[in-house]
Amino acid sequence: MRKKILATTAMAAVAVLALSGCATGGETASEGSGELQIDVPDIAMQEELGDYEGEVNIVAWSGFVEPAWSDAFTAETGCVVNRRVAGTSDEMVQLMRTGDYDLVSASGDASLRLIAGGDVQPLNLDLIPNFGDDIVEGMKGQIYDTINGKSYGIPIGRGANILQYDSDVVTEEPTSWDVAWEKDSPYAGKVIAYDAPIYIADAAVYLMAHEPDLGITNPYALDEKQLKAAVELLKQQNEIVSEYWSDPAAQITSFAGGTTVLGTSWEVLRKLTEDDRFKSVLPEEGSTGWSDAWMLAAESKSPNCAYAWMDYSSSPEVNGAIAMNFGMAPANAAFCDTSEEAKAHCDYFNATDEEYFKKVWFWTTPIEQCIDGRTDVTCTNFQQWTDAWLSVKG
Structure with a gap:
């Protein structure tokens, strides 16, 4: 199981992004995407496929590249798959910058770093036939991997960061995140929270609903005043938190052992507890979430094998197998009609269910350009979020 952890290193490449336009905004989380206009390295897109190179080197989350699929792919194409499992987004970025890897299964908290750093190239979707009508609309053209009208990512899967609770203790289904954020929560001291700077966005989502005068319209576009408000809320939550989690196994243990009775979780973690008393809900304020995509190295030594893998793994059967193996919503909706188990x-x-995901704000690297469209202020970048998170944790 991966740990999607944002490490505490600075992201210099992102910090120097220059403003060259505005991102389009929307009224709901998934509609808040658009064609982000920023200055990024001008890297050519591959125009046509050539001969397969014989191998492809992939950095991926655990469970994304398994022998059952890679062996079949090799038999079909002759491209041997060399897999490197990474445990964090920061590790993925570092590995991609070595020049040793062709593909990465990047989350939205790493995508802009890779694009801005010139580490990945724009993709020719015409060379990926399985990227077609069956790819769910909510994973196409999103702000975290579509820049200046160019696509840099082929969707793999997505998930929401939901509110999980122990129904033996929390006997009435919560409708709001307030039970996890407010200091008068009846579950104070039994609340678990995610341990990463990107969790600041969760506080921002809550503030969007409960303190509208702050003017937050995108939880990843916070000016200094808005970031300060989010930090104050996080420090308030810190007083009622039982523990922070980054290791999924530790989070499951915390719930199972009774240390925790509610808090932020991934949908798959509730399933993995294998106990019917643990339930989850997407509260009325909405939530953050994550979306993963294949991204191709700018200097890939095996771009043809890499394109072949992106197409192969985007088929309903393989994409669905990845989604079931990891525990997430697949990108290819056609998988859902392949069997009762798939359904x-x-x-x-x-x-x-796009209405469900309209309430989800997918992880996006915070940058100085305000991706909510504002041009009269400078937004806070990831380094500032990292510093702020350290102040929350003490």
Whole structure:
């Protein structure tokens, strides 16, 4: 199981992004995407496929590249798959910058770093036939991997950061995140929270609903005043938190052992507890979430094998197998119609329910350009979020 952890290193490449336009905004989380206009390295897009190079080197989350699929791919194309499992987004960025890897299964908290750093190249979607009508609309053209009208990512899967609770203790289903944020929560001292700077966005989502005068319209676009308000809320929550988690196994143990009775979780973690008393809900304020995509190295030594893998792994069968193996909503909705088991999986993870995902703000690297469209202020970048998170944790 991966740990999508944002490390505490500075992201210099992102910090120097220059403003060259505005991102389009929307009224809901998933509609808050658009074609982000920023200055990025001008890297050519591959125009046509050539001969396969014989191998492809992939950095991926655990469970994304398994022998059952890679062996079949090798038999079909002759491209041997060399997999390197990474545990954090920061590790993925570092590995991609070595020049030793062709593909990465990047989350939205790493995508802009890779694009801004010139580490990945724009993709020719015409060379990926399985990227077609069956890819769910909510994973196309998103702000974290579509820059200046160019696509840099092929969707793999997505998930929401939901409110999980122990129904033996929390006997009435919560409708709001207030039970996890307010100091008078009846579950004070039994609340678990995610341990990463990107968790600041969760506080921002709550403030969007409860303190509208702050003017937050995108939780990843915070000016200094808005960031300060989010930090104050996080420090307030710190007083009622039982523990912070980054290791999924530790989070499961915390719930199972009774140390925690509610808090932020991934949908798959509730399933993995294998105990019916643990339930989850997407509260009325909405939530943050994550979306993963294949990204191709700018200096890939095996771009043809890499394109072949992106197409192969985007097929309903393989994309669905990845989604079921990891525990997330697949990108290819056609998988949901392949079997009763597939349908049940898609229903559990709300795979084709765009109304559900309209309430989810997918992780996006905070940068100085305000991606909510504001041009009269400078927004805070990831380094500032990292410093702020350290102040929350003490």
